[in-house]
Amino acid sequence: MNVLLPEIETKRLILRKFTQNDLEPLFLILSDKQTNTYLPWFPVQTIEETQSFLQHYQEEYQQTLGHQYAVCFKKDNLPIGYVHLSYNDSYDLGYGLRHDFWRMGITTEACLAIIEQLRKIGFSYITATHDRNNPRSGEVMKKIGMTYRYSYEEQWQPKDKLVVFRMYQLNFDGQNSRVYQKYWNQSKQHFIESFL
Known part of the structure; x- marks a missing residue:
């Protein structure tokens, strides 16, 4: 789906592209140890490492696939977190917020706003x-309307640790029986939990 999502405003937030001026706020997000505990990469240690992430965002913005949103309060428009949507066949929603x-x-407010845009676009x-x-x-x-579908094990990189992931899905087109199976099929250990 070749769509660039626009800047979005909610009651409290602005969701927008990261710019070069966001280097220091992005460093505060990516270096936050609590924020990054359950993410695949290690917290960044330097501004130079942060610049690599920012460069990646800039490259993404040149494409019509994918987007990386900075989550900012309206009052100062400085990033305190992010929401990502991958444009491979998973359409995976990811997010992070300074602790x-x-x-x-x-995060719920930001994700709901993006979901509304995706629904309008026709995902x-x-x-x-x-x-x-x-x-x-x-x-x-x-809270944003997603439903648990299954769990699976993955050796997560670069941290190189075994993680059990829970996969959630939200279908916009009424086909509630559709389940994205790629993670299930790729993992030798997959199962449905009864934790709910």
């Missing part, structure tokens, strides 16, 4: 995954 802004409903579905040891991320997925 000093947790428990304020910010059929999105997926999202979270580490089983990070159930708060799963709570966000439930």
Whole structure:
């Protein structure tokens, strides 16, 4: 789907592209150890490492596939987190937020706004995954209307650790029986949990 999503405003937030001026706020997000505990990469240590992430975002913005949103408060327009949507066949929704802004409903508010845009554009579905040891991320997925489908094991890189992921999905087109099977098929250890 060749679509660039526009800048989005919510009650409290602006969701926009990262710019070169965001280098220091992005460093604060990517170096936050608590924010990055359940993400595949290690927290960045330097501004130079942060520049590599920013360069990646700039390259993504040159394409008509994919997007990386900075999540900012309207009052200062400085990034405190991000929301990503991958444009491979998973349409995987991912997010991160500086830990000093947790428990304020910010990620839920940002994701709901993006979901509304995706629905208008005509997406059929999105997926999202979270580490089983990070159930708060799963709570966000439930709050934005996603449904748990299955769990699977993956040796996550570059941290090189075995993780059990829970996969959630939201179908926009009413085909509620559709389940994205790629993670299930790729993992030798997959199963449906009865944790709900």
